[in-house]
Amino acid sequence: MDKQKYLDLYYQMVLIRRMEERGAELYQAGKIGGFMHLYIGQEAVSTGLIAARQPQDRVITAYRDHGVALNCGIPVSQIMAELLGKSTGVSKGRGGSMHMADVTKNFWGGHAIVGAHLPLATGLALGDKYAGRDGVTICMFGEGATNIGFFHEALNLSKVWTLPVLWVCENNMYGMGTAVGRASAVSEIQQKAEGYGMAHERVDGMNVLAVYEAAHKAIETVRSGSGPRMLEIMTYRFRGHSMGDPERYRKHEEVLKWEEQDPIGVFHAYLTTNKQAADKDLDEIDQRALAEVQKAVEFAEASPEPALESLFDDIYYTEEV
Amino acid sequence: MARLSMREAISQAMWEEMERDPNVFILGEEVGVWGGSYAVTKGFYDHFGGERVRDTPIAESVIIGATIGSAMTGLRPIAELMTINFAFAAMDHIVNEAAKLHYMFGGQFVLPMVIRAVTGGGRQLGATHSQTPDVIFAHFPGLKVVAPGTPEDAKGLLKAAIRSNDPILFLEHATLYQMRAEVPDGDYVIPIGKSKVQRAGKDVTIVTYSKGLEISMKAADELEKQGIQAEIVDLRTLRPLDMEPVIESFKKTNRAVVVEEGWKSFGVGAEVSARIYEQAFDYVDAPVRRVAQKEVPLPYNRTLEQSALPQVADVVAAVKEVL
Numbered sequence: 011m012d013k014q015k016y017l018d019l020y021y022q023m024v025l026i027r028r029m030e031e032r033g034a035e036l037y038q039a040g041k042i043g044g045f046m047h048l049y050i051g052q053e054a055v056s057t058g059l060i061a062a063r064q065p066q067d068r069v070i071t072a073y074r075d076h077g078v079a080l081n082c083g084i085p086v087s088q089i090m091a092e093l094l095g096k097s098t099g100v101s102k103g104r105g106g107s108m109h110m111a112d113v114t115k116n117f118w119g120g121h122a123i124v125g126a127h128l129p130l131a132t133g134l135a136l137g138d139k140y141a142g143r144d145g146v147t148i149c150m151f152g153e154g155a156t157n158i159g160f161f162h163e164a165l166n167l168s169k170v171w172t173l174p175v176l177w178v179c180e181n182n183m184y185g186m187g188t189a190v191g192r193a194s195a196v197s198e199i200q201q202k203a204e205g206y207g208m209a210h211e212r213v214d215g216m217n218v219l220a221v222y223e224a225a226h227k228a229i230e231t232v233r234s235g236s237g238p239r240m241l242e243i244m245t246y247r248f249r250g251h252s253m254g255d256p257e258r259y260r261k262h263e264e265v266l267k268w269e270e271q272d273p274i275g276v277f278h279a280y281l282t283t284n285k286q287a288a289d290k291d292l293d294e295i296d297q298r299a300l301a302e303v304q305k306a307v308e309f310a311e312a313s314p315e316p317a318l319e320s321l322f323d324d325i326y327y328t329e330e331v
Numbered sequence: 332m333a334r335l336s337m338r339e340a341i342s343q344a345m346w347e348e349m350e351r352d353p354n355v356f357i358l359g360e361e362v363g364v365w366g367g368s369y370a371v372t373k374g375f376y377d378h379f380g381g382e383r384v385r386d387t388p389i390a391e392s393v394i395i396g397a398t399i400g401s402a403m404t405g406l407r408p409i410a411e412l413m414t415i416n417f418a419f420a421a422m423d424h425i426v427n428e429a430a431k432l433h434y435m436f437g438g439q440f441v442l443p444m445v446i447r448a449v450t451g452g453g454r455q456l457g458a459t460h461s462q463t464p465d466v467i468f469a470h471f472p473g474l475k476v477v478a479p480g481t482p483e484d485a486k487g488l489l490k491a492a493i494r495s496n497d498p499i500l501f502l503e504h505a506t507l508y509q510m511r512a513e514v515p516d517g518d519y520v521i522p523i524g525k526s527k528v529q530r531a532g533k534d535v536t537i538v539t540y541s542k543g544l545e546i547s548m549k550a551a552d553e554l555e556k557q558g559i560q561a562e563i564v565d566l567r568t569l570r571p572l573d574m575e576p577v578i579e580s581f582k583k584t585n586r587a588v589v590v591e592e593g594w595k596s597f598g599v600g601a602e603v604s605a606r607i608y609e610q611a612f613d614y615v616d617a618p619v620r621r622v623a624q625k626e627v628p629l630p631y632n633r634t635l636e637q638s639a640l641p642q643v644a645d646v647v648a649a650v651k652e653v654l
């Protein structure tokens with residue numbers, strides 16, 4: 011990886027962080043409604059993962075999707091506008107925080123029903139295989155989603171049909187307030203891949219380069235036609251599950267302990283220690299991210315609300331006669 | 332009597348029933364340590380312990396399946412579905428098992444179980460998390476569907492549901508949890524399957540339930556100022572559907588508006604108006620009007636979402652059309 015790519019990964023992680031911090035403020039100010047799930051703490055996962063994909067590789071994820079959207083190439087301005095429910099939002103203000111997608115960026119959406127997008131990923135991969143394309147479908151989900159039937163049905167069929175899917179479990183230790191050990195029969199989620207005869211690997215999700223390396227290897231192996239695989243990426247969310255989380259289920263010290271491994275801090279240290287970047291280069295990147303977010307907020311605030319008449323658009327592809 | 336919120340009334344009903352009967356227990360996502368994602372079971376885990384307040388994995392079909400199975404052994408489970416939208420992930424167990432097992436095996440299996448679920452839109456949660464699909468569940472004989480619109484009814488009906496030997500879906504509207512009113516103390520039980528006149532009037536009958544009751548009450552206040560007296564009949568239970576108070580009221584007013592939050596097509600309005608025509612055709616002075624959600628998946632944007640949901644002004648306008 012060259013220096014420019016390193017700096018770009020750093021930029022993306024910082025951009026996600028600053029974007030979401032602003033998002034949280036806008037939520038508190040009542041400008042964003044509904045449910046909003048922050049990715050803060052988990053930035054290295056999607057940043058490393060998506061950096062390893064080729065343009066023909068599809069990405070699909072759950073509702074914790076702002077970072078994924080950004081890594082897939084959606085501008086912050088369109089993400090912010092979606093959070094504010096504006097017509098310029100990536101889903102035209104209809105989806106909100108949990109439902110962003112841009113098919114032109116091969117990002118097939120954030121999906122809010124836990125686990126429901128895994129069977130969709132099986133189908134996306136089927137589409138590519140059927141047509142003889144060499145794309146890999148990258149499907150991200152939380153460890154909490156591995157206890158629902160959707161997960162098991164999707165993995166099984168993807169293996170039976172040797173489909174090009176990379177199943178990526180983001181194990182952040184909790185599904186809402188339920189610690190993994192209280193909900194899953196096995197605490198190492200990767201073991202579940204064995205039930206479906208799939209290769210699997212556990213990866214340090216606080217280290218963007220570790221994620222990148224593992225993802226690159228896994229995606230290219232899947233592309234070679236060897237069938238689906240699973241990565242279990244160990245990570246942690248620094249904020250509550252969503253904006254209204256009393257966090258009674260974990261100790262503050264636990265959060266502080268994980269914050270010592272802040273993926274941005276870890277990568278910052280790596281870059282400076284290995285002389286890939288000077289402090290001032292990284293400061294400059296921080297400033298650039300802040301400015302980008304500021305611009306995006308201004309764009310979103312100035313954007314128009316969707317027109318009332320647009321309420322009935324897109325219910326069907328074919329308009330009713 | 333105490334002034335309780337809907338949330339407190341529901342909570343109290345469960346608390347008292349759990350104190351009364353050791354076979355009553357709760358299972359669902361985040362019902363324990365978290366205290367319920369809508370805080371309805373706050374304090375239950377500490378008081379009753381993890382055996383009776385069971386946090387489950389995110390796995391709706393086994394939540395409902397295990398509810399059915401344990402009920403068949405004589406326990407009285409109360410399953411909490413975080414929202415009714417997640418019931419679709421458990422649809423087979425609700426429809427093909429809960430609603431059928433008693434009948435299909437000649438009455439041998441008994442299912443004393445309650446599924447509590449949060450229903451309703453209006454909170455900018457987007458299309459998958461904002462539905463009011465109450466009627467879908469009322470379609471199936473074998474299942475009872477209760478949907479209270481006041482704290483008092485919530486308490487009385489939930490206690491009845493927990494004591495009942497039939498599978499019951501108990502729907503709590505998310506935006507009614509804060510509603511406060513007087514609720515009788517202690518052992519207060521309301522029989523399931525009885526509609527109730529919540530407001531007396533002589534000019535028009537408004538038939539509604541759940542969130543629709545709140546909207547209709549406000550509309551009735553406005554109509555009152557204009558000299559129109561609306562009578563409001565609250566169905567409280569969608570199945571079995573008690574039409575008696577509706578028909579009685581209609582025979583007096585000869586005009587009706589049905590108000591529901593769900594979509595109009597194939598909805599409560601369709602069912603109730605058909606029954607009015609079947610049972611009181613000679614009393615009809617105007618076509619029955621339906622106020623319901625516009626036929627669109629709910630969008631996130633607040634203005635758009637509100638424009639799709641039934642509003643007080645829609646009820647007022649519909650009443651004026653039938654007068």
Ligand SMILES: Cc1ncc(C[n+]2csc(CCOP(=O)(O)OP(=O)(O)O)c2C)c(N)n1
Nearest residue numbers: 122123124152153154155184185186389417
């Ligand atoms: C079928 C279904 N059940 C319940 C929910 C409510 N819910 C939303 S997120 C969540 C926790 C998911 O945890 P996990 O999969 O670990 O993802 P994380 O939030 O940790 O990223 C729950 C229970 C839902 N959206 N869909």
Ligand SMILES: [Mg+2]
Nearest residue numbers: 152153184185
């Ligand atoms: Mg998780």
